[in-house]
Amino acid sequence: MSDIRVRPAVPAEYEVVGELTVTAYTVGGHLDDEPGYAASLRDVAGRAASADVLVAVDDDDQVLGSVTVAAAGSPKAEVARDGEVEFRMLAVAPGAQGRGVGEALTRAVIDIARQRRAHRVVLSSRDRMTTAHRLYQRLGFVRCPERDWSPYPAIPLLAFSLDL
Template sequence: MSEVVVRPARPQELSPVGALTVAAYEADGLLVANPEYVHELSDASRRAEHGELLVAVNADGELLGSVTIVRPGTEFAEISRDDELEFRMLSTTPAARGRGVGEALTRAVLDRARELGLRRVVLSSLDAMKAAHRLYERIGFTRLPERDWQPVPGCWLRAYTLDV
């Protein structure tokens, strides 16, 4: 993980971040249940405008992944409540998987919650994202089943939480 640096996305990276996010979801077949989601995934500019957009890069500045951080009540918030930070659209390029990118991005979200003085981080994850669930649980997230939900019929999102 030492080769991975997490930082805020730069304006010139927004279009590539959108493409990276879509490619990551497509590689895992995650857009089948909700193909319209591609529009939200690809619009990194809008995500950066209404939240915080972090990227993971290698020593050469190559984009390896990204994550969107949102506060409760904002445009991209889904399940967060007062005193919680939520993250969405965690994505890693297929070529960078297994190199700690997802973990580095997730830990950066936890650090950001601490910086903001918040007590908890929450997220929703597609039921099919088994590798992501293993990552979250290894870091210490636990299930929050009372906040599970369906954005479209048949597309279940599992909620997770971690007190920071």
């Protein structure tokens, strides 16, 4: 991960981040039953208006991945409660997968949560995003089935949390 840096996205990168996110979700088969979600994934400026959008970049400043970090009660938070930080829309460019990009982004979220003195980091993930689930569990996240939910009947989201 030494060649990967995580930093806030800048407006000039929003289009790249949006397309990278849609591509990663499409390649992973995560938009097959919810194609309308692509518009939300592309709307990086909208996300950045109420949340933090981070990018992972290489030594050439090429965007390799992205994640959105939302405070409890903000428009982009779905499961966060008071004192928690939530992250969403974590995506890694297909060509950069397996290089530690997702881990670098997740660790950056944890660092932000600690800086904000949050007591927990939470997220929701599609039931079939098993590679991401393994990463989260390796970093200490645990399942929170009591927070599982579905934005639509055929789209189950599993909740995970990490106590800080």
